[in-house]
Amino acid sequence: MSTFPKCKHGIGDANNLTECKECQLDDLQAELDKLKASHDRQEEALRKIDNWAKAYPLEVFPEPDFKKVAEVLKAAGISLDAVSASNMRHVIKGVKGIAEQALKEAEKIGE
Numbered sequence: 434m435s436t437f438p439k440c441k442h443g444i445g446d447a448n449n450l451t452e453c454k455e456c457q458l459d460d461l462q463a464e465l466d467k468l469k470a471s472h473d474r475q476e477e478a479l480r481k482i483d484n485w486a487k488a489y490p491l492e493v494f495p496e497p498d499f500k501k502v503a504e505v506l507k508a509a510g511i512s513l514d515a516v517s518a519s520n521m522r523h524v525i526k527g528v529k530g531i532a533e534q535a536l537k538e539a540e541k542i543g544e
């Protein structure tokens with residue numbers, strides 16, 4: 434009879450957990466829990482982005498007459514392209530922040 438220390442299930446070698454099916458299941462469950470937590474975090478980030486995308490409904494904020502907007506801005510020495518680019522930078526920076534935070538947290542869960 435061998436004298437190696439047994440796993441917590443008393444089945445396999447504590448130093449070689451692949452001998453015990455229960456230990457293998459525990460490992461898989463732990464991995465599954467991590468993946469679920471990581472998935473939940475990423476889903477939460479997508480939900481934040483989705484909510485943000487819904488924050489400016491057309492019923493509340495109808496599309497402006499861009500021709501008129503461009504004329505007014507041009508009269509003030511501002512280009513519509515510059516304003517549009519600034520808005521896009523703001524939005525993509527916000528999305529980037531949400532994505533970076535979620536990825537950082539998901540990475541931590543995976544460690």
Ligand SMILES: [Zn+2]
Pocket residue numbers: 440441442443444445453454455456457
């Ligand atoms: Zn075991």
